[in-house]
Amino acid sequence: METILVLAHTENDGSLAKSAREALHAAAALHKSLAGSKLLVGFVGENIQAAANSIAASPVTKYFGVSGADFTQSRYATDAAAAEAICKAAQATIVVAPATSRWARVLPGVAQRLGGRADTHVTGVAAAGGKISVSRWFYRQRMEGALTRTQRPWFIGIDPGSQTPCECGSGTAAVENVAVQLSDGCKRTTVTGIRAPAADAQTIRPDAQLLFVTGAGWTKKQTDGQAHVPEAGKLILDFLKHARASLGSSKSLVDLGGEGQAVLPFLSHLNQVGQTGATPRHAKGLSTCCHGEEPHTVGWRFIGERRAVNLDPNCGWARGKADVLYVADAFKVMAKVNELLANGKT
Amino acid sequence: MSTAYQIVVCGSIVPDPLQTLEPVAAPTGPALKNEMMLPAVLDPWAGHALYEAANLAKNQPGSKVWLVSLGPKAKLQQVMMTVAQKVPFELVALDGSASGFTDATETAAALADAIAAIPGLDKSRLLVFGGWESASRGAGATLQMVGERLGIVDQFQGVDQLTVNADGSLEILERIEGGKHQVSKCAGASALLGWATGNLPEPKNNPQVGMVNMRTVMPALQKAKPVKFAGDGLNFTSVALPKQLRETQIVKEKSPDDIAKEIVEWIKK
Numbered sequence: 093m094e095t096i097l098v099l100a101h102t103e104n105d106g107s108l109a110k111s112a113r114e115a116l117h118a119a120a121a122l123h124k125s126l127a128g129s130k131l132l133v134g135f136v137g138e139n140i141q142a143a144a145n146s147i148a149a150s151p152v153t154k155y156f157g158v159s160g161a162d163f164t165q166s167r168y169a170t171d172a173a174a175a176e177a178i179c180k181a182a183q184a185t186i187v188v189a190p191a192t193s194r195w196a197r198v199l200p201g202v203a204q205r206l207g208g209r210a211d212t213h214v215t216g217v218a219a220a221g222g223k224i225s226v227s228r229w230f231y232r233q234r235m236e237g238a239l240t241r242t243q244r245p246w247f248i249g250i251d252p253g254s255q256t257p258c259e260c261g262s263g264t265a266a267v268e269n270v271a272v273q274l275s276d277g278c279k280r281t282t283v284t285g286i287r288a289p290a291a292d293a294q295t296i297r298p299d300a301q302l303l304f305v306t307g308a309g310w311t312k313k314q315t316d317g318q319a320h321v322p323e324a325g326k327l328i329l330d331f332l333k334h335a336r337a338s339l340g341s342s343k344s345l346v347d348l349g350g351e352g353q354a355v356l357p358f359l360s361h362l363n364q365v366g367q368t369g370a371t372p373r374h375a376k377g378l379s380t381c382c383h384g385e386e387p388h389t390v391g392w393r394f395i396g397e398r399r400a401v402n403l404d405p406n407c408g409w410a411r412g413k414a415d416v417l418y419v420a421d422a423f424k425v426m427a428k429v430n431e432l433l434a435n436g437k438t
Numbered sequence: 439m440s441t442a443y444q445i446v447v448c449g450s451i452v453p454d455p456l457q458t459l460e461p462v463a464a465p466t467g468p469a470l471k472n473e474m475m476l477p478a479v480l481d482p483w484a485g486h487a488l489y490e491a492a493n494l495a496k497n498q499p500g501s502k503v504w505l506v507s508l509g510p511k512a513k514l515q516q517v518m519m520t521v522a523q524k525v526p527f528e529l530v531a532l533d534g535s536a537s538g539f540t541d542a543t544e545t546a547a548a549l550a551d552a553i554a555a556i557p558g559l560d561k562s563r564l565l566v567f568g569g570w571e572s573a574s575r576g577a578g579a580t581l582q583m584v585g586e587r588l589g590i591v592d593q594f595q596g597v598d599q600l601t602v603n604a605d606g607s608l609e610i611l612e613r614i615e616g617g618k619h620q621v622s623k624c625a626g627a628s629a630l631l632g633w634a635t636g637n638l639p640e641p642k643n644n645p646q647v648g649m650v651n652m653r654t655v656m657p658a659l660q661k662a663k664p665v666k667f668a669g670d671g672l673n674f675t676s677v678a679l680p681k682q683l684r685e686t687q688i689v690k691e692k693s694p695d696d697i698a699k700e701i702v703e704w705i706k707k
Contacts, residue, residue: 166614166620167622168591168592168593168594169591169592172591191578192615193595193596193612193613193614193615193620194614196578196595197582197593197594197595197596197612198582198593199582200542200577200578200579200580200582200583201582201583201585201586201593203543203579203583204543204546204582204583204586204587205586209541209542209543209671209672210542210543210577210579210583211579212576212577212578212579213576213578225675229576230461230538230539230574230575230576230677231452231453231459231470231538231573231574231576232455232573232576234459234679235459235461235677235678235679235680236677236678236679236680237461237468237539237674237676237677237678238674238675238676238677239672239673239674239675240672240673240675241671241672241673242670242671243670243671249578252615277591278591280592280624280625280626281592281622281623281624281625282622282623283620283621283622284609284621284622284623285620285621286614286618286619286620286621287611287618287619287620287621288616288617288618288619289617289618294616294617295617296616296617297616297617298615298616301705302705335705347639361598361634361635362613362617363617364635367455367573368455368482368483368573368635376704376705378701378705393680397704398684399701399704401697401701405688405690410686411686412683412684412686413684413686414684414686415684415685415686415687416686416687416689417686417687417688417689418689418692418697418700418701419688419689419690420689420692420694420697421694424694425694425697425698425701426698427694428694428695428697428698428699429698429701429702431698432698432699432702433702433705
């Protein structure tokens, strides 16, 4: 009989993130398909009661919590101690958690402490015949595999955006407080702040409907024999502003910036998508001036509807990968798109 | 205050990302078709970690870099011919599978044992580096397990920047959600850092560095400890390439104005 524990950390305002609700949804579905299993939730954060109350109408039978000022920070030592204590208190055999930066940092280490196993970047969890299997991608989204494990506890990190968030009703939840003794060694690290680009310079928006992918073609010589990098930068930024899109970039374009060349100054490795970058999840994707075959195109493996603008009708980003390829000059197309979006016309 | 760090970089080899990869069923579980024939490279994230380690060692006099690498010996030797020309390090080689289908726990055990066996290891000066991801399994789990086995509880993942402060403390920037960085201050070594891309470009090949490195690389390869992974309790029920191939509609004849109108309608839909 499996004891399924969902681990969640609260946000700064005490709420639960969408990714935590996705993990709960996956765990609840697993619980439903495993006869005799138990579904529990453990919270870590400064104040956890509001988060517990927000899912009080879920099929969870028991809530655990580690709270207090020491657990506000996203810090390995204290988060590991908290997660370890909750897992022990719950006697969990399956631990499901959202693969946020906070949990991804710490949960494999907790699995190690408890003699368990950990699988990250999980995109599906299922049970058949009493056996649990998870699916995840290997070789940077090049192939998908499904696996089972006999070891317990089994830590499963769910990729944010891969599941439907649970629509659990709220109420009043009784949370069992789990005491954690922290040594001074757990406080050698202090989180001193968050560094973020200025609001108008933030180009990465995980919640955006649309991913806008820019390729190195934006910096190449155009039909007049000249490169138009400043113009390209303005077109891209204007589009992001009007469409509220998130910006992804090919590795080649990002690397040009790292090599000190005069390219698009707002791009960093954080924007990079593909084999050596991110594989974000958005409902729609629009690629412009991108080239290359696999593995570059894995950058939009998890994009729903895909369109591309490229002068090359055989563009590897589009053939077989996109729904629509517009063979056209992206400078001209995006200038007009921006004009239409700015005027609110179609 | 300058600290002479012992920087141990965990980094393995992966198939050249530009190669076509196809899974096949092997007696021991899934594998890649013609795996031993595929050209290999140092994993990109491990590479970033190695270059950051070398840069830190250069700026902290007395520091030393080790590269602990687990992979088939013959493949390691090929890759080291190039990597050894980049930055100074001492290789600790483990002869075993670098497959993306191996278990992170077993890999971590082998790496941690190899690190613990480094002669003269001083944990008060130890920094363990590696990639926070890899181009093979992309477990994002191995380093944390290595850290736990070595008793390191100051761990950081998705690191893009490490600064050693005048008082010996470490300021670390880790990637978090939404294109932001979390800034942490750690009292000092020991610590474990899983690097994202960092900020350094790939160093140019330096034959002189290569010659110095190869004096230790070849003996390290010759005495590489064999590592076998049992894979107990782990069973792959399927591994397959994604099947979906989209029917791409090629639009060639429309004007930029018409295309723009169509794109805007699609975005707003």
